Amino acid sequence: xxxxxxxxxxxxxxxxxxxxxxxxxxxxxxxxxxxxxxxxxxxxxxxxxxxxxxxxxxxxxxxxxxxxxxxxxxxxxxxxxxxxxxxxxxxxxxxxxxxxxxxxxxxxxxxxxxxxxxxxxxxxxxxxxxxxxxxxxxxxxxxxxxxxxxxxxxxxxxxxxxxxxxxxxxxxxxxxxxxxxxxxxxxxxxxxxxxxxxxxxxxxxxxxxxxxxxxxxxxxxxxxxxxxxxxxxxxxxxxxxxxxxxxxxxxxxxxxxxxxxxxxxxxxxxxxxxxxxxxxxxxxxxxxxxxxxxxxxxxxxxxxxxxxxxxxxxxxxxxxxxxxxxxxxxxxxxxxxxxxxxxxxxxxxxxxxxxxxxxxxxxxxxxxxxxxxxxxxxxx
Amino acid sequence: xxxxxxxxxxxxxxxxxxxxxxxxxxxxxxxxxxxxxxxxxxxxxxxxxxxxxxxxxxxxxxxxxxxxxxxxxxxxxxxxxxxxxxxxxxxxxxxxxxxxxxxxxxxxxxxxxxxxxxxxxxxxxxxxxxxxxxxxxxxxxxxxxxxxxxxxxxxxxxxxxxxxxxxxxxxxxxxxxxxxxxxxxxxxxxxxxxxxxxxxxxxxxxxxxxxxxxxxxxxxxxxxxxxxxxxxxxxxxxxxxxxxxxxxxxxxxxxxxxxxxxxxxxxxxxxxxxxxxxxxxxxxxxxxxxx
Numbered sequence: 103x104x105x106x107x108x109x110x111x112x113x114x115x116x117x118x119x120x121x122x123x124x125x126x127x128x129x130x131x132x133x134x135x136x137x138x139x140x141x142x143x144x145x146x147x148x149x150x151x152x153x154x155x156x157x158x159x160x161x162x163x164x165x166x167x168x169x170x171x172x173x174x175x176x177x178x179x180x181x182x183x184x185x186x187x188x189x190x191x192x193x194x195x196x197x198x199x200x201x202x203x204x205x206x207x208x209x210x211x212x213x214x215x216x217x218x219x220x221x222x223x224x225x226x227x228x229x230x231x232x233x234x235x236x237x238x239x240x241x242x243x244x245x246x247x248x249x250x251x252x253x254x255x256x257x258x259x260x261x262x263x264x265x266x267x268x269x270x271x272x273x274x275x276x277x278x279x280x281x282x283x284x285x286x287x288x289x290x291x292x293x294x295x296x297x298x299x300x301x302x303x304x305x306x307x308x309x310x311x312x313x314x315x316x317x318x319x320x321x322x323x324x325x326x327x328x329x330x331x332x333x334x335x336x337x338x339x340x341x342x343x344x345x346x347x348x349x350x351x352x353x354x355x356x357x358x359x360x361x362x363x364x365x366x367x368x369x370x371x372x373x374x375x376x377x378x379x380x381x382x383x384x385x386x387x388x389x390x391x392x393x394x395x396x397x398x399x400x401x402x403x404x405x406x407x408x409x410x411x412x413x414x415x416x417x418x419x420x421x422x423x424x425x426x427x428x429x430x431x432x433x434x435x436x437x438x439x440x441x442x443x444x445x446x447x448x449x450x451x452x453x454x455x456x457x458x459x460x461x462x463x464x465x466x467x468x469x470x471x472x473x474x475x476x477x478x479x480x481x482x
Numbered sequence: 483x484x485x486x487x488x489x490x491x492x493x494x495x496x497x498x499x500x501x502x503x504x505x506x507x508x509x510x511x512x513x514x515x516x517x518x519x520x521x522x523x524x525x526x527x528x529x530x531x532x533x534x535x536x537x538x539x540x541x542x543x544x545x546x547x548x549x550x551x552x553x554x555x556x557x558x559x560x561x562x563x564x565x566x567x568x569x570x571x572x573x574x575x576x577x578x579x580x581x582x583x584x585x586x587x588x589x590x591x592x593x594x595x596x597x598x599x600x601x602x603x604x605x606x607x608x609x610x611x612x613x614x615x616x617x618x619x620x621x622x623x624x625x626x627x628x629x630x631x632x633x634x635x636x637x638x639x640x641x642x643x644x645x646x647x648x649x650x651x652x653x654x655x656x657x658x659x660x661x662x663x664x665x666x667x668x669x670x671x672x673x674x675x676x677x678x679x680x681x682x683x684x685x686x687x688x689x690x691x692x693x694x695x696x697x698x699x700x701x702x703x704x705x706x707x708x709x710x711x712x713x714x715x716x717x718x719x720x721x722x723x724x725x726x727x728x729x730x731x732x733x734x735x736x737x738x739x740x741x742x743x744x745x746x747x748x749x750x751x752x753x754x755x756x757x758x759x760x761x762x763x764x765x766x767x768x769x770x771x772x773x
Contacts, residue, residue, distance in 0.1 A: 169671050190677035202668035206690045216676035219686070267676070 120145040126175030150314035153324035195264035196273040203248040210244040234262040274306040345479035375444035400474035407450040409468040420464025518747035535748035548732040556707035567654030575662040589652035600716040603645035635725035661695035701764040
């Protein structure tokens with residue numbers, strides 16, 4: 103069966119960028135939801151738009167789909183300017199957060215709906231619907247209506263309805279957010295397999311960093327309608343461009359502590375915690391990404407919980423000490439909330455970590471993996 | 483397990499509603515059945531005649547004329563109300579200021595009394611002074627005024643239909659708008675992405691998803707039309723030759739001016755049976771649509 107995305111319906115000027123947005127602005131009344139957005143998604147790429155609620159990620163997807171008008175700027179799909187084109191003519195398919203299945207139609211009719219409105223014969227509709235059903239294991243549910251399906255089954259029907267159109271681009275708007283945790287993991291794996299099978303371009307909106315990290319080839323992190331950073335999942339994790347990305351990627355979230363640099367030596371920065379009683383001895387020396395500019399010094403250090411080891415207070419390696427306030431045991435790992443002279447810190451240890459509430463502990467910071475941020479939040 | 487006293491408390495809560503229904507629905511209905519079996523002119527003594535009034539109705543040409551006319555009126559006006567109401571709802575379902583205003587204008591006549599609106603339209607259709615005749619002449623559609631009431635039953639019927647459509651189309655429109663707005667926006671967007679045209683969306687998504695409301699409005703409109711009285715009483719008075727006398731107007735004429743209370747009750751029972759049949763039909767249809 104042919105489930106590859108249809109190729110070259112239009113003349114293509116820019117195959118590298120399968121979907122491209124140039125200088126796109128979107129306003130809702132006085133509120134600017136998207137500000138001067140430039141975005142490009144390569145052919146066959148799985149791109150996740152990640153950000154908190156209200157950051158404009160769904161608006162971007164809806165503008166690509168043609169369900170939301172663009173105030174200024176242009177949207178290109180396969181090199182064709184589709185900014186003013188009707189959604190049906192853009193060769194896209196969309197899977198909605200609520201699935202948006204037609205409640206009065208059976209699974210078969212839902213999947214074949216687009217073929218039916220396009221005037222395909224009943225035989226063609228049935229054949230294509232059966233092919234899609236086979237791929238998504240929906241065969242035994244074809245005569246049921248959406249109300250008779252579970253959340254995961256509905257999600258598969260919604261994907262089936264998208265597949266049958268043989269689109270050039272798949273758009274997913276938080277498709278797993280209505281599923282329970284277990285089913286979400288299962289559907290995540292199925293989506294990853296589907297992407298591998300189809301090799302189609304997929305743009306996936308989510309506020310769940312785990313979904314974005316596990317599924318996407320590339321993640322676009324959005325902050326209040328502006329792209330905060332674009333990169334591969336591990337790149338965003340290891341080298342966040344700013345404090346927003348650093349705080350959004352990773353769970354538990356990164357620790358941020360106020361610091362004052364005391365000495366520079368190339369990329370090495372020696373610093374003291376701002377808290378008066380902090381006893382970083384003899385002073386913490388970390389590596390900045392670039393040689394720091396003394397006129398715009400780092401003001402905060404970011405340390406991921408997994409890069410802080412808990413040890414005895416007497417351990418010479420410990421740069422700082424703290425008191426355990428709360429211990430969360432997750433089985434495979436332990437999250438420890440600490441009060442230190444430098445501020446509140448969250449550390450992560452193994453499942454067997456032996457700590458108790460109110461216990462004094464020493465903390466060993468992996469100085470090779472810290473992040474420095476300036477006053478504007480940019481990573482230095 | 484509920485205690486006996488608990489059961490009585492429940493009954494106590496129900497008592498006002500039960501008393502109301504008993505006094506104003508059950509008792510009058512039973513009284514009507516009893517009256518339908520008698521010959522009673524209010525001023526003379528009642529005389530039991532069994533099913534005599536029903537036999538009389540069967541043999542009464544005016545009964546069949548009235549019933550036929552009422553059905554004809556219902557069959558003509560119901561589709562007009564449904565189609566026009568739905569089209570206006572489609573045009574005004576989106577919440578923009580102009581569309582909201584249009585909905586308000588269309589709905590406004592619904593809150594006017596039927597008697598008042600019938601009088602208004604009676605004067606609009608006036609032979610000598612009516613705005614409608616004046617407009618038709620000025621537009622060159624007719625050369626001399628049309629005698630809307632009293633001459634031709636069909637002309638009278640359409641004049642009344644025009645007035646009632648103006649009066650009640652807003653009722654269906656508002657219910658249709660509510661049903662259309664209840665369809666999730668993402669479903670409409672999915673049809674757009676799926677390539678459905680506007681009319682394909684209306685036919686294959688909007689209509690099926692508003693079917694229950696359509697059935698409800700059809701039933702309410704049909705029952706209202708089968709019970710038509712005020713508009714014909716005021717605008718045609720049943721003329722010409724009692725050809726526009728509706729079933730309820732016939733019941734009124736027999737019961738009050740002619741004081742044939744038993745015959746009027748029998749006619750009321752027959753009409754109630756017809757409406758009950760329509761209601762059962764609607765319930766069956768609704769259940770089927772649920773399935």
